[in-house]
Amino acid sequence: LMQLSIPLNFIGSIYREIRQGLTDIEAMFDLLSVSAEVEDRPGAQPLTVTQGTIRFEDVRFGYDPDRQILKGISFEVPAGRSIAIVGPSGAGKSTISRLLFRFYDVGSGRITIDGQDISRVTQKSVRSVIGIVPQDTVLFNDTIAYNIRYGRIDASEAEVQRAADLAQIGDFIKSLPHGFQSMVGERGLKLSGGEKQRVAVARTILKAPPILVLDEATSALDTHTEKDIQSALDLVSKNRTTLTIAHRLSTVISADEIIVLKAGVIVERGSHADLLGQNGLYAEMWTMQREATEAEEALRRAREAD
Ligand code: ATP
16 A cells, blocks of 8 residues: 555545646736637748737627627727726726737727738737736746746846845845745745736836736835835836826826726716816725725734834
């Protein structure tokens, strides 16, 4: 029996290893399984990005044919500009970023990058020009250097370190006993949400994509972490066309345009000041969030004073 149990255990651990690897990759690409739904047309050419202008033209889409999620979405993000998408949970914000990444093709209307319909070019080329900083970054069970270099596998050690510094995580890494060679992920060092996000920012800095999609964490970060992440993100989004699924006031305020989405429809749009002036859904959300932030801060100060 002993003899039998050893190889079985061994197989078990290999199985777990493979499963873990798969889970990482699936989570990393979020919806890898559905990407099979999107097929390139025969003879599709790669996208050529000159500027990085994004356009949504009357985009309609539903995951299921009997339930429309996006009901005629139109907007443009000029090259190098930023747009923030806000709105209640389930409004369709992340769906917009999934369509841009071409996880799915639109039901009707079209999405273009520099005038080219993204459903007519190769999906691989679309994904290669877009960098995503997801809400919850999944780390590989490998070194932190590997996890950052994933953004561009031929990056040198010096480039990896520079990217980490720019993402405001370099000092933290250097303070670890094994530095950049520290193992992270499920079986290594567990990083906080903010640290993981900065690893994702470092990855994106290495990839240097013309278009950036930021999916901000919904969970509250402390003000200090938020400021660090924000300055890292500001840096990476500078001169890049940026679409942010926004939850934080700081991002929203600095966006060139804000789109307020509700049940798949754009209900308000404009700058922060415009929207506050309209006294509608945005103004209401903003007041609520500000109050929540202030309450959190007060609570934290009270705890610190104890
Ligand atoms: P949140 O702020 O909560 O992240 P969101 O505005 O980003 O919400 P989406 O993730 O775009 O919302 O989802 C919009 C709607 O689409 C939701 O009602 C959701 O249930 C539905 N949906 C999302 N993904 C799928 C899917 N893979 N299959 C079917 N329905 C989906």
